[in-house]
Amino acid sequence: MGAFTMPSLGADMDRGTVVEWRVAPGDRVSRGDIIAVVDTEKSTVEVEVFESGVVEELLVPVGEEVEVGTPLATIASGEAIQPLPAPSPPAASPPAASAAPPPTPSSPPSRSPAPSPPPPSASPVPVRAHVVSPLVRHLAEELGVDAEALPASGPGGVVTRADVVAAARLGLGVPPATQPSGPGAPPPPPAAPAPPSAARPVGRPRRARVPSDGARVVASPYARRRAAEAGVELCDLAGTGPGGAVLARDVPATPSVSVTGVGAATPAAAAAPSASEPASAPLRRGPEALRASVAALMARSKREIPHYYLRTTIDLGLVRSWLDRVNVDRPPGDRVVPAAVLCWATARAAATNRGLNGHWVDDGFRPASGVQLGVAVSLRGGGLLAPVIPDADTLDADELMRRLRDLTERARHGGLKASEMADPSITVTNLGDTGVEEVYGVIYPPQVAMVGFGKVVERAWVVTDRIEVRPVVTVTLAADHRATNGHEGARLLATIDRLLQDPEEPWSATEPPTSS
Amino acid sequence: MRTTYRDAMRAALRQALADDPRVFLMGEDVGRYGGCFAVSLGLLEEFGPERVRDTPLSESAFVGAGVGAAMAGMRPIVEIMTVNFSLLALDQIVNNAATILHMSGGQFNVPLVIRMTTGAGRQLAAQHSHSLEGWYAHVPGLRVLAPATVEDARGMLAPALADPDPVIIFEHGSLYAMEGDLPDDTRPVELDHAAVRRPGRDLTLVTYGGCLPKVLAAADALSAEGVEAEVIDLRTLRPLDDDTLAESVARTHRAVVVDEGWRTGGLSAEVAARISEQCFWDLDAPVGRVGSAEVPIPYAKHMEEAALPQVDDVVAAALEAVS
Numbered sequence: 141m142g143a144f145t146m147p148s149l150g151a152d153m154d155r156g157t158v159v160e161w162r163v164a165p166g167d168r169v170s171r172g173d174i175i176a177v178v179d180t181e182k183s184t185v186e187v188e189v190f191e192s193g194v195v196e197e198l199l200v201p202v203g204e205e206v207e208v209g210t211p212l213a214t215i216a217s218g219e220a221i222q223p224l225p226a227p228s229p230p231a232a233s234p235p236a237a238s239a240a241p242p243p244t245p246s247s248p249p250s251r252s253p254a255p256s257p258p259p260p261s262a263s264p265v266p267v268r269a270h271v272v273s274p275l276v277r278h279l280a281e282e283l284g285v286d287a288e289a290l291p292a293s294g295p296g297g298v299v300t301r302a303d304v305v306a307a308a309r310l311g312l313g314v315p316p317a318t319q320p321s322g323p324g325a326p327p328p329p330p331a332a333p334a335p336p337s338a339a340r341p342v343g344r345p346r347r348a349r350v351p352s353d354g355a356r357v358v359a360s361p362y363a364r365r366r367a368a369e370a371g372v373e374l375c376d377l378a379g380t381g382p383g384g385a386v387l388a389r390d391v392p393a394t395p396s397v398s399v400t401g402v403g404a405a406t407p408a409a410a411a412a413p414s415a416s417e418p419a420s421a422p423l424r425r426g427p428e429a430l431r432a433s434v435a436a437l438m439a440r441s442k443r444e445i446p447h448y449y450l451r452t453t454i455d456l457g458l459v460r461s462w463l464d465r466v467n468v469d470r471p472p473g474d475r476v477v478p479a480a481v482l483c484w485a486t487a488r489a490a491a492t493n494r495g496l497n498g499h500w501v502d503d504g505f506r507p508a509s510g511v512q513l514g515v516a517v518s519l520r521g522g523g524l525l526a527p528v529i530p531d532a533d534t535l536d537a538d539e540l541m542r543r544l545r546d547l548t549e550r551a552r553h554g555g556l557k558a559s560e561m562a563d564p565s566i567t568v569t570n571l572g573d574t575g576v577e578e579v580y581g582v583i584y585p586p587q588v589a590m591v592g593f594g595k596v597v598e599r600a601w602v603v604t605d606r607i608e609v610r611p612v613v614t615v616t617l618a619a620d621h622r623a624t625n626g627h628e629g630a631r632l633l634a635t636i637d638r639l640l641q642d643p644e645e646p647w648s649a650t651e652p653p654t655s656s
Numbered sequence: 657m658r659t660t661y662r663d664a665m666r667a668a669l670r671q672a673l674a675d676d677p678r679v680f681l682m683g684e685d686v687g688r689y690g691g692c693f694a695v696s697l698g699l700l701e702e703f704g705p706e707r708v709r710d711t712p713l714s715e716s717a718f719v720g721a722g723v724g725a726a727m728a729g730m731r732p733i734v735e736i737m738t739v740n741f742s743l744l745a746l747d748q749i750v751n752n753a754a755t756i757l758h759m760s761g762g763q764f765n766v767p768l769v770i771r772m773t774t775g776a777g778r779q780l781a782a783q784h785s786h787s788l789e790g791w792y793a794h795v796p797g798l799r800v801l802a803p804a805t806v807e808d809a810r811g812m813l814a815p816a817l818a819d820p821d822p823v824i825i826f827e828h829g830s831l832y833a834m835e836g837d838l839p840d841d842t843r844p845v846e847l848d849h850a851a852v853r854r855p856g857r858d859l860t861l862v863t864y865g866g867c868l869p870k871v872l873a874a875a876d877a878l879s880a881e882g883v884e885a886e887v888i889d890l891r892t893l894r895p896l897d898d899d900t901l902a903e904s905v906a907r908t909h910r911a912v913v914v915d916e917g918w919r920t921g922g923l924s925a926e927v928a929a930r931i932s933e934q935c936f937w938d939l940d941a942p943v944g945r946v947g948s949a950e951v952p953i954p955y956a957k958h959m960e961e962a963a964l965p966q967v968d969d970v971v972a973a974a975l976e977a978v979s
Contacts, residue, residue: 360909361937361938361939362937362939362940364937365937381941387941388909
């Protein structure tokens with residue numbers, strides 16, 4: 141059995157609100173299903189479940205704001221869900237007194253003497269009775285936690301010490317009366333040296349999600365710690381150790397490319413506020429909160445990143461005439477606009493200019509694998525999001541157009557999935573539709589580059605010694621001088637230009653230009 | 657100065673006898689014969705039979721005499737031929753030397769130094785070849801030393817004699833002929849810290865005593881394969897230097913413990929447990945161990961070699977840890 145917890149949809153997110161449950165207790169779910177819609181202070185995100193099984197209990201009602209990591213629902217996995225009736229003696233018959241029943245064969249014996257009988261009937265009637273050993277029960281009492289109401293992670297549904305401690309830390313399962321008491325027994329300190337992350341408590345690896353088959357992820361302790369620090373889930377990582385164990389080297393150095401999107405997503409995302417800059421953004425939702433997080437991130441960007449800027453003007457004549465031919469037979473919904481081709485060229489160029497595609501972390505540049513193309517999307521009310529098109533360098537222009545249209549639509553209507561909020565490796569911003577001809581971006585930390593496109597305009601242009609009227613676009617690059625020099629930035633823009641002079645290329649084979 | 661481990665040990669004995677009239681050496685064949693491993697050769701002639709005393713073949717008797725002499729104010733150095741025979745004196749060492757300070761409420765110290773050889777590799781068969789130092793490292797009240805270099809052979813005796821409590825020095829039999837450089841101005845070494853004998857970044861090899869040369873050779877071989885191993889020489893087996901271990905493993909994230917003891921209940925188990933306790937969240941691989949085969953050490957050369965940890969075994973365990 142597993143707990144479905146409030147996901148972190150950005151490194152700066154500490155709390156979220158379930159605005160909609162799409163499942164009810166008893167529903168069968170499979171890994172990847174959207175089971176809830178979560179409202180962060182910046183956006184409304186559909187959240188996937190990472191475990192297959194049956195929804196047992198919804199622990200958090202719609203509208204209640206909870207911290208990241210708080211269990212939202214319990215999911216009974218595979219074998220545990222075999223209908224209730226027979227093999228659950230502790231639940232069915234309370235043999236109240238001393239004659240505690242021996243552990244059933246189906247449930248491995250807990251280390252403690254005997255499963256305690258369930259409590260009279262006071263607590264919020266869990267679907268299955270929990271087995272709580274006397275020691276754990278004692279600890280729960282000390283910490284002011286209602287052990288019966290906790291999700292149990294032990295074998296056979298045993299509530300473990302870790303469950304109690306985790307719940308105490310989260311302030312969970314506490315009967316209202318006893319909550320504030322906590323008789324001087326704070327939860328034990330984290331076993332590991334707590335990394336200095338202000339974003340969320342990761343001193344000890346959070347209880348990890350388990351893969352869909354319910355098996356435990358085999359990972360070294362160091363890898364677990366690194367994953368917790370990076371905010372990635374172990375079961376999303378491919379282990380290269382013995383027997384497929386996840387080792388530290390398998391954990392990405394930055395909170396990037398995690399398909400769960402735990403890494404970072406929105407403008408404010410990637411940046412866990414540094415120690416000197418506590419997350420002061422008020423925990424209020426709505427436009428003010430979004431504005432505040434954009435403000436914090438952009439201020440940090442300009443404070444920390446030595447930007448340099450390059451500009452070039454690119455002739456889109458060939459692209460435009462090609463597009464005219466391609467689009468002529470298509471219904472409006474399928475037509476490709478120049479913006480998609482510009483994104484396509486940027487993604488391809490980023491793949492070959494790797495110094496601009498990645499993250500500046502811990503005083504060093506870490507190139508990303510593949511191009512996770514962030515697309516700045518402005519929202520009504522002044523909001524700004526940069527959802528990601530994963531592996532954009534492998535897509536052709538048609539596919540990019542489709543993704544772009546879909547992503548923009550859903551970003552503006554609050555339907556983004558967590559996996560689309562992952563950390564981009566480079567971002568494009570296009571203000572062409574507003575009529576401006578140039579935009580100089582502010583880099584989203586920890587990325588190191590932002591490419592800006594202005595409006596496509598008709599200009600008198602010299603083409604092989606003749607003046608022609610051509611559609612041209614001004615492309616700018618804002619880049620982090622710590623990671624690259626102007627020379628490399630110039631190569632990126634030159635690559636974009638070159639790609640746009642071969643208009644058939646965007647529809648050709650989708651093999652990425654470099655191995656990634 | 658170029659010298660051998662044996663000569664360095666003898667120089668240390670000579671200096672101790674010369675510096676302090678309370679110091680005397682006793683044991684089987686330490687005088688007229690010059691010591692079973694020729695460590696005390698010439699000292700009888702130099703210091704006389706009062707200071708360098710041959711004893712009857714009764715470990716219990718002469719170790720007990722050493723305990724009594726120490727309690728009475730002397731600074732005895734007792735040599736036991738090998739650790740195997742020290743079992744005959746176990747009662748004196750564990751029940752008396754190690755406990756008297758505590759049982760007398762702090763009234764009596766036992767400033768005794770016991771030297772003994774340990775280890776295999778010289779075809780001396782099971783009753784002369786075992787590595788039982790881990791047993792002594794189990795006992796509170798003792799300090800247990802394992803000099804693995806010429807410098808430690810020269811430098812550890814003086815601080816051991818200065819210790820008001822019993823100290824056991826384990827000299828691995830295969831080290832006596834080892835040559836090394838000794839600074840001319842030899843001074844006592846400190847006994848509280850393990851030594852990093854070779855810095856590295858990829859894993860930590862923890863060892864002591866007779867295995868140190870093998871582990872350093874293994875580290876060279878690993879380096880040729882691109883694995884930079886850090887080699888820690890424990891030097892003092894009790895009390896263990898947790899800080900040096902933890903600092904190293906926190907950096908390298910992998911550890912392999914190498915010693916000549918049996919793994920079951922051995923010193924390597926203690927070291928591995930401490931690493932797991934202190935560095936759990938830094939470990940990227942299980943703590944590995946290389947020890948002797950769990951058999952009495954065989955006499956036949958090829959079988960003895962097969963039973964003992966060898967350079968290739970260390971390399972293999974290290975590569976597994978970093979795989």
